Amino acid sequence: MSKRYRRGRPVLVDVDFRTSPGAVQAVTGGNGSGKSTLLRILAGVSRPTSGTRSGDPGVIGYVPDRFPAGTRLSARSYLAHMGRIKGLPSRRSVSRGTELLSRLDLVGGFETPIRDLSKGNAQKVAVAQALLVPPRLLILDEPWSGLDASAHGVLASVITEVASGGGTVVFTDHREAVTRSVATEVYRIEAGRLGEASAVTPGTADPRTPMSEVVLRAPGPSPAAALVDALTGVEGVRSVTPEGERGVRVRVLRGHCDTLLLTALHAGWSVDALRHDAVVPAPADGWVTR
Ligand SMILES: Nc1ncnc2c1ncn2[C@@H]1O[C@H](COP(=O)(O)OP(=O)(O)OP(=O)(O)O)[C@@H](O)[C@H]1O
Numbered sequence: 001m002s003k004r005y006r007r008g009r010p011v012l013v014d015v016d017f018r019t020s021p022g023a024v025q026a027v028t029g030g031n032g033s034g035k036s037t038l039l040r041i042l043a044g045v046s047r048p049t050s051g052t053r054s055g056d057p058g059v060i061g062y063v064p065d066r067f068p069a070g071t072r073l074s075a076r077s078y079l080a081h082m083g084r085i086k087g088l089p090s091r092r093s094v095s096r097g098t099e100l101l102s103r104l105d106l107v108g109g110f111e112t113p114i115r116d117l118s119k120g121n122a123q124k125v126a127v128a129q130a131l132l133v134p135p136r137l138l139i140l141d142e143p144w145s146g147l148d149a150s151a152h153g154v155l156a157s158v159i160t161e162v163a164s165g166g167g168t169v170v171f172t173d174h175r176e177a178v179t180r181s182v183a184t185e186v187y188r189i190e191a192g193r194l195g196e197a198s199a200v201t202p203g204t205a206d207p208r209t210p211m212s213e214v215v216l217r218a219p220g221p222s223p224a225a226a227l228v229d230a231l232t233g234v235e236g237v238r239s240v241t242p243e244g245e246r247g248v249r250v251r252v253l254r255g256h257c258d259t260l261l262l263t264a265l266h267a268g269w270s271v272d273a274l275r276h277d278a279v280v281p282a283p284a285d286g287w288v289t290r
Pocket residue numbers: 005008011029030031032033034035036037038065
């Protein structure tokens with residue numbers, strides 16, 4: 001497909017972009033290179049000038065580059081409205097929204113007008129609306145913009161959860177370290193053209209930041225969700241994904257693994273498996289730590 005706005009220069013030229021189930025696809029490029037335009041077309045809120053968007057990805061969750069942060073609506077009313085558009089009863093949207101915003105650690109209040117929230121907290125509301133109905137295609141336009149370190153970790157976990165459930169995540173970010181540590185494929189747009197994907201294979205990247213993978217099991221009747229909540233945002237933790245009814249798989253920086261294991265054992269959790277060989281690039285700005 002190609003895209004130009006009114007009589008302006010072409011923004012996208014003969015772009016062929018395919019989403020693939022289970023993939024986390026990053027789109028990079030300079031300011032004004034057309035990343036948001038590509039994501040808007042993928043989300044179905046903008047049409048290509050020529051070419052087509054085809055296929056039915058199922059439920060789409062979309063965090064746009066410009067969230068209507070000026071609205072007088074509170075997070076609660078906004079999420080209830082967004083839920084209604086997505087076919088959810090208000091009560092269900094509010095309970096799901098509350099769960100998501102407490103996981104993202106919203107500070108400022110569920111009843112506060114969104115325009116009075118800080119930029120990062122408004123961004124958490126933007127992320128929550130995209131997840132009200134579990135998406136099969138999650139499209140995130142610079143989703144980390146303004147988020148604090150703990151919400152960074154939660155969002156990385158959410159991305160992993162969507163992809164490991166067979167969904168697709170497409171996101172943009174300017175920082176190569178973030179794209180390479182979260183994405184499985186990285187694309188670059190230059191002069192309106194989309195380059196070939198470069199696959200990111202954990203284990204072949206920069207060896208300076210070794211990762212560990214730990215499978216933990218909650219004691220007794222505790223559900224995996226309790227462990228996900230307890231571990232998300234913990235220092236060094238990159239992602240937490242449920243594994244069975246009472247287990248979670250945690251990716252953690254190697255240097256923080258022993259502390260994680262001690263915390264887990266003290267809390268009465270069992271360590272089911274441990275692997276020290278996963279390697280990913282170092283983060284640019286320490287976004288995984290609190
Ligand atoms: N609605 C619009 N009307 C006219 N021109 C637009 C519109 N949206 C984007 N453009 C133009 O299209 C080009 C690509 O914009 P786009 O927002 O897709 O880039 P981007 O790569 O996401 O940029 P950034 O990294 O700064 O967010 C820019 O030159 C921009 O000015």
